[in-house]
Amino acid sequence: MRPEISSSIDDIGTTLTTIEKVMNPGEMADRVRELEAQAADPSLWDDPDHAQQVTTELSNVQSRLKKLRNLRQRLDDLPVLFELAEEEAEGEDLAQSELAELRAEVEALEVKTMLSGEYDQREAVLNIRSGAGGVDASDWAEMLMRMYIRWAEKNNHKVDIYDTSYAEEAGIKSATLVVHGEYMYGTLSVEQGAHRLVRISPFDNQARRQTSFAEVEVLPVVEQTDHIDIPDSEIKVDVFRSSGPGGQSVNTTDSAVRITHEPTGIVVTCQNEKSQLQNRASAMRVLQARLLERKRAEERAELDALGAGGNASWGNQMRSYVLHPYQMVKDLRTNYEVGDPQKVLDGDLDGFLEAGIRWRVAEQRKNET
Template identity: 90%
Template sequence: MRPEISASLDDLETTLGTIEKVMDPDEMSDRVRELETQAADPSLWDDPEHAQKVTSELSNVQGSLKKLRGLRQRLDDMPVLFELAEEEGEGDELALAELKDLREEIEALEVKTMLSGEYDAREAVLTIRSGAGGVDASDWAEMLMRMYIRWAEKKGHKVEIYDTSYAEEAGIKSATLVIHGEYTYGTLSVEQGAHRLVRISPFDNQGRRQTSFAEVEVLPVVEQTDHIDIPDTDIRVDVFRSSGPGGQSVNTTDSAVRITHLPTNIVVTCQNEKSQLQNRASAMRVLQAKLLEKKRAEERAELDALGAGGNASWGNQMRSYVLHPYQMVKDLRTNYEVNDPQKVLDGDLDGFLEAGIRWRMSEQQKKD
């Protein structure tokens, strides 16, 4: 076996060994048996909500354990693959392709082990708002919404669009969507900040270059255990008819709901459901997520004031997408970049997400 291949396998062995220490497959096996016992109890479904949590966790732990064991088996088999290739004298292209795929999967799992924050395993609430740049910014906000939806679809995650506020000429003023799936909050939380687009404006009849901005906010979906109490006296609820592009009404009943949290003046709108009750419930979930994040931000500020941590802000502009005069997408925190913006805008975000998660881990270690 060539020295560089042996070195690569040794490197993967070290990485996978570290992952196994963190994930602890023996402990995962014990948890699977415990959850299987609970799932087999006929009385479990007396409490459907608890039953759903048990079966969901069982499925997730079983899947993670199967993935970890599969990677271990594939890595153990790699030396045999290269030996067979040498013996048969047919070249090692297939073995090298398997090594490349295995490295990518192990590195992706390594990144997942870095998602150990209190809320990282939860689903994500994304809010996208157009910023400076006029109609180009509204169009840019809609392009970003499409990018995240495409990313979620590629990962097999369900997306619910809670609210879309359309701009008059093109694009959107804002949109709120929930991306369902384990660890979607932890994964997408590194997307928070201002995204900058540079291109020849399709809305400028003189064909001039335009810079526009959109803001992305990422919050964890709130669970019942979070204890975010919102008294009825603290909110104002307004109902209206759902609207589509150009302000046109999309139904004939006042089913859309706008909730204003009076103490903070936070406003949440939901109009994706036909039922006013369903829209109110969805809007309350988003409001709770925003209040939970506000509470967390206040706690971080208190710790920072006591010298317990650095500045938690990610800064304003975090990524640039340049379509003219050259083609490039670059993350300004990690310096990760690609020269195919269209691929990124079609949802190919994994490289940026992994680089962002590694960068965040590195920054946290510096503070510690």
């Protein structure tokens, strides 16, 4: 085996060993056995919420353990694959492809081990709002919504669209999405901030270049253990008919719900469900998420005032998408960039997400020193 191949395999092995130390497959296997015993208990479903937590955690831990073991097995098989490639001409391409794929998967898992924040393991609420730029900004906000939905679909994550407020001419004023899956908050939280689009406006009859903005807010989904109590006396609930594109249930019943939290002025709307009760429950979850984030921001502000360091955000303008006069998407924090904006807008975000997570960890370490 060539020295450069051997060196590449050793590098991947070093990274994977570090990952195994962090994830601890032995402890994961013990946890699987513990959860399997709980899942086998016939009384588990006497408490459906607890049962759901147990079965979800069991599925997630089993998946992580299987992934880790699979990577180790593939790494152990790699030297044999290259030895066989020396005997077969077409085997070299296959071995090189497996080496590249394995490196990418190990690096992606390494990034996931950096998601150790209090809420990183949770699902994510995305609020997308159009900013400066008129109708172009509304169109841009809808393009961003599509981008995140496409990214989630490519990675097999279910997305629920809780609310969409459509603009008059084109695009959306705002949208609220929930991205389901483990570590969605930790992964997508690096997307928070202002996204800038530069292009020839399709809405300008003189075909002038237009700069427009949209804001992305990312929140962790609230769980029962968060203790965000909202007294009924603090909220105002309005019901109305759903609007915008939809099926037969749209505009036929007062199923959409708008909740206003009067002490803070936070307003949350949900209209994706047919049932008013379901929409109210979904809107309350988003309201709780926003109040939780508000509480966390206040706590961080208090720490900053005491000189504890840290930063609640990563700058307002975090990424530029340029479609004219040249083609480029660049993250202004990490300097990670690609020259194919269409691929990014079609959901190819993994490079930006990984760069953002690595950058955030480096910034946290700097603030700790």
